[in-house]
Amino acid sequence: MSPKVLLILLNVLLIIHLRKLLSEEIKPVVAPVAAATTAPVVAATTAVTTAMEAPSKRSKLAEATNILDTILKNHDPKLRPGIGGKPTVVSVEVYVNSLGPISILDMEYTIDLMFYQTWYDERLRYNNTFESLVLNHDMVHELWIPDTFFKNSRKAVEHEITLPNQMVRIYKDGRVLYTIRMTIDARCSLHMFKFPMDSHSCPLSFSSFSYSMNDMIYKWQDNFSLEMNEKNTWKLLQFDLTAVSNKSEIKTTPAGDFVVMTFFFNVSRRFGYVALHNYVPSFVTTMMSWVSFWIERDSAPARTSLGITSVLTMTTLGTFSRKNFPRVSYITALDFYITVCFVFCFCALLEFAVLNFLTYNSKKAHASPKLRHPPISGARSCALARARARQQEEVFMCEVVTEGSSGEDRVCYSLQYLPSRQAPEVPRGRFSRCLKAFRKYFCMVPECEACTWQKGRLRIHLYRLDNYSRVVFPVAFFFFNVVYWLVCLNM
Numbered sequence: 001m002s003p004k005v006l007l008i009l010l011n012v013l014l015i016i017h018l019r020k021l022l023s024e025e026i027k028p029v030v031a032p033v034a035a036a037t038t039a040p041v042v043a044a045t046t047a048v049t050t051a052m053e054a055p056s057k058r059s060k061l062a063e064a065t066n067i068l069d070t071i072l073k074n075h076d077p078k079l080r081p082g083i084g085g086k087p088t089v090v091s092v093e094v095y096v097n098s099l100g101p102i103s104i105l106d107m108e109y110t111i112d113l114m115f116y117q118t119w120y121d122e123r124l125r126y127n128n129t130f131e132s133l134v135l136n137h138d139m140v141h142e143l144w145i146p147d148t149f150f151k152n153s154r155k156a157v158e159h160e161i162t163l164p165n166q167m168v169r170i171y172k173d174g175r176v177l178y179t180i181r182m183t184i185d186a187r188c189s190l191h192m193f194k195f196p197m198d199s200h201s202c203p204l205s206f207s208s209f210s211y212s213m214n215d216m217i218y219k220w221q222d223n224f225s226l227e228m229n230e231k232n233t234w235k236l237l238q239f240d241l242t243a244v245s246n247k248s249e250i251k252t253t254p255a256g257d258f259v260v261m262t263f264f265f266n267v268s269r270r271f272g273y274v275a276l277h278n279y280v281p282s283f284v285t286t287m288m289s290w291v292s293f294w295i296e297r298d299s300a301p302a303r304t305s306l307g308i309t310s311v312l313t314m315t316t317l318g319t320f321s322r323k324n325f326p327r328v329s330y331i332t333a334l335d336f337y338i339t340v341c342f343v344f345c346f347c348a349l350l351e352f353a354v355l356n357f358l359t360y361n362s363k364k365a366h367a368s369p370k371l372r373h374p375p376i377s378g379a380r381s382c383a384l385a386r387a388r389a390r391q392q393e394e395v396f397m398c399e400v401v402t403e404g405s406s407g408e409d410r411v412c413y414s415l416q417y418l419p420s421r422q423a424p425e426v427p428r429g430r431f432s433r434c435l436k437a438f439r440k441y442f443c444m445v446p447e448c449e450a451c452t453w454q455k456g457r458l459r460i461h462l463y464r465l466d467n468y469s470r471v472v473f474p475v476a477f478f479f480f481n482v483v484y485w486l487v488c489l490n491m
């Protein structure tokens, strides 16, 4: 019995002790609740202490609200200020955040700008200590704002992050400043005749959409001049900004006469990129095609492949230069240069074709000469044979073989090429006469030069075509370059 009673007593003691402990632990948990209930009182007391300096602030807030209420109560945003009277004058100021890039392909450029418009609205005048009231985008809809639009914009974006980038400031005297940030893709017609020495004038023109000049006129803000520097033009990349100009004009439309204000951004192309990717390769390829003139006449594979390679390279360069380029129908300065280089390369290839054809022909004839006369030796008999040949009015080729060092010891062969009697396949008449004349003036074997029978006549040594080309091609190309660059850089 006693142990049971003892146990019960112990339990009761434990419970009492626990309750005591618990109540102590709970206290701090409860405390914040109590504090919360007392907090307003504390706040109220602090408010009371600060209230001594606050009344002006509070009344300012009330005043501002009051001003807004009164000016907006009588304000009709649908009607322009001073309606029925003088036109509203809107002063414009522009700050360019960034200009560029210019898209050649689409013929447009991008401009990111802050657009400031200032005008007077007598309805918004107030009499207070506030010099101005700054309002954010929410209030814009409650005021009259000029309906300016950009005439040559293709796409314009208003910025909305973090809030719409718009602002209105109302001054005591009724002056209103409205600011908006925009990114505009504006059209700019590019005339590429002089590409890559081209320069362009990209406009940005704006005007009112609905108010003609009887209702609204624009003017530039006093003392405002558009400032452009490295910081906001680096995006032009290939272009350099050379100048900014402006124009204000009156455009007549069926809806009335509108004041149109325009900025012009004059840009000129930086030459380096195109020079490196087009001019230098064309120039080098053209010179490469001349290597052919220093290669032996007989190594046809080497010369042909060199010629064809340079022609193909020029074709590729021509195509490459028109990539990322608007499909304009006219040829540009670069096209012209590449075309001329192409023609030079083609002529170099053609030179070999001509040379090969003629020397091959003459070689064939050479290989089976129809000897009319037996070999003769000595200068005198040679001259006799020549005289005889001339009498017979036949076309002769004279081959002189020099033996030893003395020039006198010569053997002359009188060779007849295609005498008309023996070549019935050659049509008679004009063509054969032409052929005859051709043979008279053009010398196709190296040795005919030593003969004197053509003396006094113009002689073109076709077998020496390479020697001529070595001089003619570089000189012609040099002159072309001089003229081209003189014209292009002074255009």
Ligand SMILES: *[C@@H]1O[C@H](CO)[C@@H](O)[C@H](O)[C@H]1NC(C)=O
Binding pocket: 127, 128
């Ligand atoms: C502006 O208010 C002050 C008093 O607050 C008054 O004396 C003054 O005449 C007012 N001016 C105009 C232009 O109403």
Ligand SMILES: *[C@@H]1O[C@H](CO)[C@@H](O)[C@H](O)[C@H]1NC(C)=O
Binding pocket: 222, 223
């Ligand atoms: C324009 O500049 C002149 C002189 O620099 C100055 O007197 C005038 O107040 C300025 N105007 C404005 C609207 O800032």
Ligand SMILES: *[C@@H]1O[C@H](CO)[C@@H](O)[C@H](O)[C@H]1NC(C)=O
Binding pocket: 220, 224, 225, 226, 245, 246, 247
């Ligand atoms: C507009 O151009 C005139 C000269 O033509 C210049 O005096 C004026 O400062 C320019 N205005 C702006 C806003 O650039």
